[in-house]
Amino acid sequence: MTERTTYLLVDGENIDATLGVSVLGRRPQPEERPRWNKLIQHAENAWQQPVKGLFFLAVGDNLPSGFVQALIALGYKAVPLRGEGKVVDIAIQRTAEALQERPADVMLVSHDKDFVPQMEDLASTPERRTGLVGFREFMAADLQDIPGIEFHDLEYDVSAFTNRLPRVRIIDIDEFDPLEFI
Incomplete structure (x- = not known):
């Protein structure tokens, strides 16, 4: 019997856009982007x-060789796509559908509601763990509402950033530190 695997499906474009538009209000600088190894x-x-x-x-038509090589060095399999439409979404959807037939767990790194049907199907298998990774406040509500799906915050749980992001979040009173605000 083989060891179970987690498939981490990263929609880098979605994470970058959410970070830039919704969190920072501008294009992220290289040092502000997630540390994908984390x-x-x-x-x-x-x-x-x-x-x-x-x-x-x-x-x-051109492969971003430097970025692809960095991803490979970090342990990712880069999946560069081209074509008409939302090629990244299409590829992630197809991959999630193919994983339905495998005894594997899946973490989706995206905020996009386009993946709801595939994540619902994956989460409906009782022995499969499914998770979402991103910023909860920008996560599609339909994704968050999938029964049994776990959520991992890219900043707070994953610690993927070297500096604190300018986010507003709900704070449990037990975690409240007034020194963060004064």
Whole structure:
């Protein structure tokens, strides 16, 4: 019997857009982008099993070689796509559908409601763990409402950023530190 695997499906374009538009209000600088190695480490630690990171990205005729090589060095399998329409969404949807037939767990790194049908199908298998990774306040409500799905905050749980982001979040009183505000 083989060891169970977590598939980490990364919609890098969605995370970058959400970080830029919704969190920072501008294009993120390189040092403000997530540390993608932290994401793989978090997934391995959270579910105590090997992780296969698939990083989906839309490209034109030229491969962003530096970025792709960096992803590979971090342990991801880069999935550069081109074509008409939302190629990253289409590829992630197809991958999630293919994973339905495998005894594997799945973490989706995106805020996009386009993945609701596939994540609902994956989460409906009782022995499968499913998770979402991103910023809860920008996560599609339909994704958050899927029964049994876990949520992992990219900043607070994964620690994927080197500096604190300018986010407004609900704070449990037991975690409240007035020194953060004065």
